[in-house]
Amino acid sequence: MENVKCECGHVNPQGTVLCESCGKPQVDKEPEKLLDMRYDGSARRSQTYKKSIVDKIWNFFSSVKVGVWLIVITLAASSLGTIYPQEMYIPPNVTPSEFYKDQYGWTGQLYYSLGFNDLYGSWWYLILIASIGISLVICSIDRVVPLYRALQNQGVIRHAGFLKRQRIFGKTEFQSQQAEAFQKVEENLKKRKYNVRKEEGSLLAEKNRFSRWGPYVNHVGLIIFLIGAMLRFVPQMYIDEVLWIREGETEVIPGTEGKFYLESESFKVEFYDKEEDPEVFNATLERVGSVVKNYQTDVVLYERKGEILHGAEPELEVIKEHAIQVNEPLKHEGYALYQVDYRLNEFNSMSFNLVDKGTEEEFGTLKVDLLDPATHYDLGNGYSVELISYFADFYFDDDGNPASKSKVPNNPAFVFNMITPTKPEGEVSFVAIQENIEPLGENQYKMQFAGIEVKNVSGLTVRKDYTLWILGIGGAIFMIGVIQGMYWNHRRIWVHQQDNEIWIAAHTNKNWFGIKKELEIVLDGTDVTVPADQSEEQTTA
Numbered sequence: 001m002e003n004v005k006c007e008c009g010h011v012n013p014q015g016t017v018l019c020e021s022c023g024k025p026q027v028d029k030e031p032e033k034l035l036d037m038r039y040d041g042s043a044r045r046s047q048t049y050k051k052s053i054v055d056k057i058w059n060f061f062s063s064v065k066v067g068v069w070l071i072v073i074t075l076a077a078s079s080l081g082t083i084y085p086q087e088m089y090i091p092p093n094v095t096p097s098e099f100y101k102d103q104y105g106w107t108g109q110l111y112y113s114l115g116f117n118d119l120y121g122s123w124w125y126l127i128l129i130a131s132i133g134i135s136l137v138i139c140s141i142d143r144v145v146p147l148y149r150a151l152q153n154q155g156v157i158r159h160a161g162f163l164k165r166q167r168i169f170g171k172t173e174f175q176s177q178q179a180e181a182f183q184k185v186e187e188n189l190k191k192r193k194y195n196v197r198k199e200e201g202s203l204l205a206e207k208n209r210f211s212r213w214g215p216y217v218n219h220v221g222l223i224i225f226l227i228g229a230m231l232r233f234v235p236q237m238y239i240d241e242v243l244w245i246r247e248g249e250t251e252v253i254p255g256t257e258g259k260f261y262l263e264s265e266s267f268k269v270e271f272y273d274k275e276e277d278p279e280v281f282n283a284t285l286e287r288v289g290s291v292v293k294n295y296q297t298d299v300v301l302y303e304r305k306g307e308i309l310h311g312a313e314p315e316l317e318v319i320k321e322h323a324i325q326v327n328e329p330l331k332h333e334g335y336a337l338y339q340v341d342y343r344l345n346e347f348n349s350m351s352f353n354l355v356d357k358g359t360e361e362e363f364g365t366l367k368v369d370l371l372d373p374a375t376h377y378d379l380g381n382g383y384s385v386e387l388i389s390y391f392a393d394f395y396f397d398d399d400g401n402p403a404s405k406s407k408v409p410n411n412p413a414f415v416f417n418m419i420t421p422t423k424p425e426g427e428v429s430f431v432a433i434q435e436n437i438e439p440l441g442e443n444q445y446k447m448q449f450a451g452i453e454v455k456n457v458s459g460l461t462v463r464k465d466y467t468l469w470i471l472g473i474g475g476a477i478f479m480i481g482v483i484q485g486m487y488w489n490h491r492r493i494w495v496h497q498q499d500n501e502i503w504i505a506a507h508t509n510k511n512w513f514g515i516k517k518e519l520e521i522v523l524d525g526t527d528v529t530v531p532a533d534q535s536e537e538q539t540t541a
Contacts, residue, residue, distance in 0.1 A: 010153065013146070015048030017041035020153040023162030034534060035165045037507055040154070042146035062142040067135040074128045081119035084111050088118075088240065094406040102405050121233060133226045140219040151209060156199035158494055158505075166494075168506035168515065170531025175500070181526050182502060185495055188522040194493070201497040206490075212509060214485020221478030228470030239464040243337070246348065246455040250302070250316075254462050256335065261302040261316055267342060267456040269295040295342055296325040297458040301332060324460065334464050341459030347409040351450040352431070354383055354418060357443070363420070365450055370409035382421040385447070389415035394432055402430070418445045491515050493522070504531045 003011045010021035018025055018041025025035065035041070046062040049055040060066055090099050096117055100108035115122050163169060174181065186203060189196055194205035232238035239255035243262070250263040270293040302316035322330040330337040347370050354363045364379030370392065377385045393405040394413035402413060413432035419425075427443040429436065436446060489511045496503040504523075508515045516533065523530050 008155070008159070010155075013043040013048075013149075015043035017043075018150075018162065019159070020150045021155040022157065022159040023154075024159035025161060028161075031161075031165075033165070034167055035162065037166075039143055039147045040150040042150035044142050044146055046142050058138060058142070061131075061135045061138040064139065067132065067139055070128065070132050070135055074125075074132060077119070077125060077128060080116050083116070084108060086117060086119065089242065094408065099406065126230065126233065129226060129230055133223055133230075136219045136223050136226075140216050144213070144216045147212065151212070154204070156197050156204045157202045158204075158496070160498075163494055163496060163503055163505040166505035166507055167512065167533060167535050168519070168531050169504070169534055170529055171498070171501045171503045172527070172529040173501050174527075177527070178497065178500060178502060181528050182495065182497060184526045185502075185504075185522060185528060188524075188526070189493065189495075192518065192522060194491075203495045205493040205495070208488040208490050211485055211488035212490045214481045214483075214488075217481030217484055218478055219481075221474045221476070221481055223474070224477060225471055225474030228467040228474055231467045231470065232465075236464070237466045239335070239462060241462045242340075243460045243462055244457055245297075245460065246346070246457050248455070253335065253337070255464060258308065258314075259304055260319075260332070260335070261304065261314070262337070262460075263300040263302065264458055265298045265300060267295070267297050267458050269342065269344065269456075294325060295339065296323050296328075297339060297342075297460065298323050299330060299337075301330060324458075334466065336463045338461045338463065339458065340461045343457040343459070345454040346457050347412060347452060348455040349453040350412060351452070352385075352416075352447045353450045354379060354385060354420075355446055355448045357446050362448075363445075368412075368414065370412055382419075384419045386417040386419065386426065387414060388417050388428070414447075416447050418443070418447065420445060489514065491518070493519070502528055504528065506531065 003013055004016065004026060005011050006019040006022060006024055006026070008019060008022040008024065010019055012020055012026065016026055018035065018037075020040075020042065023035075023041075025031075025041075044062075045055075046059045050059060084100065084104055087096050090096065097109075097112055100112040100117060102108075104111065111117060119125055172181075182201075182203075186196060186198070186205075189203075189205040192207075194207045196203055196205045236255075241254035243251060243254055245251050245262060245264045247264050247267055250261055252258050253260045253262050272291045272293045298321075300321050301319040303319050305315045305317050308314045319332060320330075324330050324337055324339045326339050329339075349367055349369050351365055351367045353365050355361065356363070363381070363383045366377040366379065366385055368374075368387070368390075373387055373390050375387050377387070379385065389402070391402050391404040391413040392407050392409045392411075394411045395403060395405055397403040402415075411433060413430070413435075416429050416431060417426040418429060420427075423444060427445055428438070428440050429443060429445075429447050430439055431437075431447045431449075489508050491508045491514075492506065493515075494503075494505045496505075504519070506515055506519060512533065516530075520530055
């Protein structure tokens with residue numbers, strides 16, 4: 001598409017509404033109306049090219065309405081992720097599908113089936129975020145480039161039709177001393193910190209042009225912020241995992257790819273005491289009975305040396321020891337481990353004796369690890385026990401069958417097969433807390449509870465965030481744009497000598513009351529009439 005040459009000699013891009021130099025309307029269907037000064041009538045690509053598929057994509061994303069709808073849809077989608085906990089926040093030793101179904105019923109199952117359990121990492125949510133970023137980039141380019149070109153090319157001498165159809169316009173007739181009045185206006189404008197340009201008896205006074213770029217600075221900040229948000233889905237850029245670790249155990253730290261291990265030496269919790277701390281939370285202690293004073297995990301951080309050979313234990317080197325407390329995390333190489341939760345006296349193992357019911361004779365003891373139970377226990381002399389089924393968090397389902405709510409051993413139950421010399425095929429026994437059921441008939445032998453071992457469990461959050469500085473820069477740039485566009489406004493005043501008259505027109509991107517008051521100050525003592533607000537005259541008419 002060819003450029004269009006104005007009668008003033010300036011060549012404008014196709015689609016320009018107002019000549020970039022003199023301001024003459026290039027296409028004027030309603031010459032009686034005030035000029036639309038949005039983007040100074042510059043040619044925007046989205047309003048000029050509409051044929052190819054690239055044009056249509058560009059025009060779609062350049063629409064402010066499309067950008068707003070994308071933000072609304074993203075906010076609505078984000079709210080869905082808050083209905084139930086995201087998968088990263090559920091216990092690590094439970095199956096997500098079972099967790100949502102057991103905890104929240106059919107709505108939880110639907111929530112999981114639709115993929116809302118990992119909403120913020122889903123492909124379609126990332127596409128929404130990327131679409132907002134694309135919309136911001138295209139909206140900005142579509143407007144800021146032609147606006148910059150129009151402001152850079154604007155001439156001092158403006159077409160009469162341009163001046164007359166500004167919102168603020170007026171003219172004053174002089175019989176004499178016209179030059180003195182013009183010079184006095186120029187001096188007053190300079191005193192008001194205007195940048196004044198003169199040409200052939202006309203002048204253009206301008207200030208605070210930088211405020212026009214405030215919205216686009218906002219866009220740059222938002223784009224950087226969105227880039228930082230999307231980088232959180234890049235491995236090793238952002239990690240937010242939960243680690244549950246029991247006293248005495250050593251676990252690999254999530255997100256470190258097996259490089260770092262953590263050993264929990266001990267866990268301790270302290271409560272406020274009414275006698276020792278009478279002034280602290282006294283009313284609360286009376287009401288609730290106990291308030292946590294401190295809980296911490298004493299840990300040892302290890303680093304793996306070399307590669308892990310198949311079937312071999314990793315070689316670990318001690319890096320540091322630390323007492324992890326609330327707001328006192330363990331930090332190393334960008335990782336931070338925070339104390340966020342705990343569970344006291346969680347079942348760790350249970351012991352049983354194989355006993356003859358008639359004689360009460362014991363034939364051995366077996367110990368079941370509730371986190372990793374074995375399937376066969378040899379007691380010697382022909383006595384052994386097989387673990388047929390294990391239910392860590394036992395309950396009866398709707399059909400009356402034994403099932404487990406989770407993999408956490410909150411209410412363990414077992415189905416044992418007791419093999420003895422007199423019963424080589426075995427006898428089946430269902431054993432739960434304070435329950436011993438013989439489902440296939442009366443047995444000669446039984447599994448007798450012999451003891452339980454408990455451990456304290458620490459809930460730690462593992463975090464690593466290399467995107468925080470990007471988010472901070474994006475947020476800071478956004479706020480600069482907000483301040484830039486909010487507290488300043490772009491003001492332009494054109495003063496033109498026409499025969500024995502002085503014409504004055506003015507425009508601002510906002511705060512018309514302010515520019516009217518400023519014109520009163522500038523024209524005070526110059527014999528030039530303060531121009532009128534033509535929008536009020538049109539409304540009255």
